[in-house]
Amino acid sequence: MTAQKEAPVKITNKDIAQEFLNRYDTFLFDCDGVLWLGSHALPYTQEILNLLKQLGKQLIFVTNNSTKSRLAYTKKFASFGIDIKEEQIFTSGYASAVYVRDFLKLQPGKDKVWVFGESGIGEELKLMGYESLGGNDSRLDVPFSASESPFLVDGLDKDVNCVIAGLDTKVNYHRLAVTLQYLQKDTVHFVGTNVDSTFPQKGHTFPGAGSMIESLAFSSNRRPSYCGKPNMNMLNTIVSAFNLDKSRCCMVGDRLNTDMKFGVEGGLGGTLLVLSGIETEERALEISADYPRPKFYIDKLGDIYTMIQ
Ligand SMILES: O=C(O)[C@H](O)[C@H](O)COP(=O)(O)O
Numbered sequence: 001m002t003a004q005k006e007a008p009v010k011i012t013n014k015d016i017a018q019e020f021l022n023r024y025d026t027f028l029f030d031c032d033g034v035l036w037l038g039s040h041a042l043p044y045t046q047e048i049l050n051l052l053k054q055l056g057k058q059l060i061f062v063t064n065n066s067t068k069s070r071l072a073y074t075k076k077f078a079s080f081g082i083d084i085k086e087e088q089i090f091t092s093g094y095a096s097a098v099y100v101r102d103f104l105k106l107q108p109g110k111d112k113v114w115v116f117g118e119s120g121i122g123e124e125l126k127l128m129g130y131e132s133l134g135g136n137d138s139r140l141d142v143p144f145s146a147s148e149s150p151f152l153v154d155g156l157d158k159d160v161n162c163v164i165a166g167l168d169t170k171v172n173y174h175r176l177a178v179t180l181q182y183l184q185k186d187t188v189h190f191v192g193t194n195v196d197s198t199f200p201q202k203g204h205t206f207p208g209a210g211s212m213i214e215s216l217a218f219s220s221n222r223r224p225s226y227c228g229k230p231n232m233n234m235l236n237t238i239v240s241a242f243n244l245d246k247s248r249c250c251m252v253g254d255r256l257n258t259d260m261k262f263g264v265e266g267g268l269g270g271t272l273l274v275l276s277g278i279e280t281e282e283r284a285l286e287i288s289a290d291y292p293r294p295k296f297y298i299d300k301l302g303d304i305y306t307m308i309q
C-alpha cells in the first residue's frame with residue numbers, strides 16, 4: 001500500500017477550503033459517519049450538499065451500508081431535506097447484485113440467492129430479476145431448532161447457488177446456522193457486501209457487516225468475495241456509469257481502510273477524510289502498510305460550509 005507521500009492537509013480555514021473545492025468537479029461521498037450517524041444528520045450536511053450543487057459540482061454517494069436499497073436511500077436523503085436521484089447512489093448491496101449478474105452470471109428465474117442481511121440486498125436482486133431467500137423473512141426471527149426450522153426440515157433450496165452476506169441488525173443463531181448450511185455446499189458462491197468491522201452511530205460504535213461476514217467465513221472455512229469499498233469493481237462501475245475524469249474526482253469518507261483506500265487505489269484526484277465517524281486525527285496522520293493516508297482531512301464535512309460563508 002503506497003502511503004500518501006506528502007502529509008495530509010487539514011482543512012482549517014476559508015482559503016484552504018476554497019482551494020480544496022476548486023480542485024474537483026465530482027465528489028464521491030461515503031454516507032455513514034460523513035453525512036449522518038444512523039438517523040442523526042451531521043451538522044450542515046444539507047447546507048454543504050446544496051452549496052456544492054449550486055457550485056455545479058457532481059455529487060455521487062457510495063455507501064458500504066447494504067441495509068437499504070438505492071431507492072430507499074433516496075427517501076432517507078429526502079427525510080433530511082436533500083433531493084438525490086437513485087442513480088446517484090451506490091450501495092454495497094447494489095455492488096453485490098451487480099457482481100452476481102455480471103461476474104458470476106447467475107441466471108435470473110433459475111438461480112436463487114440466499115441473503116444474510118437486510119432488505120437492501122433482496123430489493124436490488126429483485127430489480128435484476130433474481131429471487132432471494134432468507135434476509136428479513138420473519139421465520140428467521142424465532143429461536144433456532146434444527147428439527148423445526150422451515151429452512152431445514154424440507155431440505156435446502158436446491159436452486160440457491162449464491163450466498164450474499166451483509167450487515168444484519170437482526171443477526172441471530174437461526175440466520176447464522178441456515179446460512180452456514182448453504183456455505184457448506186461448494187457449488188454455492190460466497191459473496192460479502194463489505195469488510196467494515198464497525199458501524200458508527202451517534203455516541204457509539206457498533207459491530208459492522210465485516211464482523212458478521214467474517215463469522216460466517218470462520219465457521220465455513222471459506223473466503224467471501226467482497227464487493228463494497230475498496231473493491232475496484234465498484235469504483236469502475238461508478239466511473240463508467242458517469243464517464244468520470246478521475247483526476248477531477250474526490251472521495252470523501254470516514255474510514256481509512258475502505259473509503260481512503262478506495263479513492264487512492266482507484267486513482268482519484270483526491271481524498272478527504274472526515275473525523276466525524278470512525279477515524280481519529282492520529283490515525284489520519286500515521287503511516288500504515290494497510291491503508292493510504294488521505295490528501296486532506298477535516299473534523300466534519302459541514303465545516304467546509306461554515307468556513308466559506
Ligand atoms: O457495517 C457496515 O456495513 C458499515 O459500517 C456501514 O454501513 C458503512 O457505511 P458507509 O460508511 O460506507 O456509508
Ligand SMILES: [Mg+2]
Nearest residue numbers: 030032033254
Ligand atoms: Mg462511513
